[in-house]
Amino acid sequence: EADIYQTPRYLVIGTGKKITLECSQTMGHDKMYWYQQDPGMELHLIHYSYGVNSTEKGDLSSESTVSRIRTEHFPLTLESARPSHTSQYLCASRDQNTGELFFGEGSRLTVL
Amino acid sequence: KNQVEQSPQSLIILEGKNCTLQCNYTVSPFSNLRWYKQDTGRGPVSLTIMTFSENTKSNGRYTATLDADTKQSSLHITASQLSDSASYICVVSANSGAGSYQLTFGKGTKLSVIP
Numbered sequence: 001e002a003d004i005y006q007t008p009r010y011l012v013i014g015t016g017k018k019i020t021l022e023c024s025q026t027m028g029h030d031k032m033y034w035y036q037q038d039p040g041m042e043l044h045l046i047h048y049s050y051g052v053n054s055t056e057k058g059d060l061s062s063e064s065t066v067s068r069i070r071t072e073h074f075p076l077t078l079e080s081a082r083p084s085h086t087s088q089y090l091c092a093s094r095d096q097n098t099g100e101l102f103f104g105e106g107s108r109l110t111v112l
Numbered sequence: 113k114n115q116v117e118q119s120p121q122s123l124i125i126l127e128g129k130n131c132t133l134q135c136n137y138t139v140s141p142f143s144n145l146r147w148y149k150q151d152t153g154r155g156p157v158s159l160t161i162m163t164f165s166e167n168t169k170s171n172g173r174y175t176a177t178l179d180a181d182t183k184q185s186s187l188h189i190t191a192s193q194l195s196d197s198a199s200y201i202c203v204v205s206a207n208s209g210a211g212s213y214q215l216t217f218g219k220g221t222k223l224s225v226i227p
Contacts, residue, residue, distance in 0.1 A: 006155075040199075040222065041219070042201075042217050042218065042219040042220060043156075043201070043217050045215075088153075090155050090156075092155075098161070099143070099144060099161075099205055099213060100146070100158050100161065101146075101148075101156075101158070101203070101215070102158075103155030103156050103157070104155050105154055105155050106153065106154065106155050108153065
């Protein structure tokens with residue numbers, strides 16, 4: 001079972017609010033990722049990190065930001081949420097030996 | 113451009129029946145191919161990994177095949193159960209050098225198993 005955790009699982013907020021989605025893993029993986037997934041659609045990479053103090057934007061443009069101060073922690077922040085940000089956000093980390101991705105349970109964000 | 117195409121987009125089968133999901137890819141240079149199962153509202157979970165030299169691999173009632181020449185993979189589910197209802201995602205990894213890999217995701221096949 002994967003040791004990667006996301007909080008909150010569900011969040012409903014009003015437009016303009018600042019939110020942070022938390023992601024933590026205890027597997028010591030250097031590589032971590034954030035994906036955005038709309039219902040019934042494919043995953044889109046929005047941010048990734050190859051280690052502490054390393055962050056890069058993914059294939060899909062996103063107004064969110066990320067930070068990687070500690071290996072185990074990779075939070076995603078939206079400074080001012082909008083209804084267009086309503087989606088599911090999936091965090092993952094990657095085993096550098098096998099290449100396998102381990103996903104968290106996801107954070108479903110609804111912006112009213 | 114690396115691409116992964118999955119078919120069918122959705123599938124409904126009766127409990128106990130078998131089914132096969134397809135994945136075609138144009139990813140280069142190919143490193144490996146994984147099938148993930150994603151339950152509704154949950155994160156994907158790895159089912160199998162196929163490397164270049166592997167033709168078939170089983171994980172319980174799931175059997176994956178890989179034809180590296182035609183760049184096709186299939187996931188066969190035997191004696192389906194209601195709990196198999198999920199989206200099945202094909203993910204292909206390309207070796208982009210210096211120990212770095214690029215992942216290309218398919219859109220998934222949504223499987224519904226009905227009693």
